[in-house]
Amino acid sequence: MTTTYTKKGNRRYLYMQCAKDSKRAERTCPLRYIAFGDIEEVVLQQLGAVFRTPTLMAQAFEAVRKIQETEGESIHVSRAEIAEAFNSIKAFWEELFPAEKHRLMHLLIEKIIVKNDLMQMELKTCGMSSLVSELNVITEGE
DSSP: OEEEEEEETTEEEEEEEOTTGGGSSSOOOSOOEEEHHHHHHHHHHHHHHHHTSHHHHHHHHHHHHHHHHHHOOOOOOOHHHHHHHHHTHHHHHHHSOHHHHHHHHHHHEEEEEEOSSOEEEEEOHHHHHHHHHHHHHHHHHO
């Protein structure tokens, strides 16, 4: 599936289109178009499950603790607050600009396969480590 859009007046409507069908003269895919919001909702649910894993939350807590040690700042963040932040991934997502959303999706997701009765999402194994590395560079630069 690839992301595309159409315009009607000043409104822009995003949707997903079968990548193979967009290159064929005759369309054969049973799912020609899917509203982007529907796919985005499912992807956020799946990424939220990944972010809520105990290992990732422990690493986030450890990163906060290291920032406290190196910068001498007193950041009072509990494990429960980190867990709550990871649980509210949708609120975080709504604060991002479209370009940031696009970049995060491409950084973390290898591909999405949509069929009539299921959706499969393959994550990039290097995407999460790349994201963490970039966050480390940002925190070191501040």
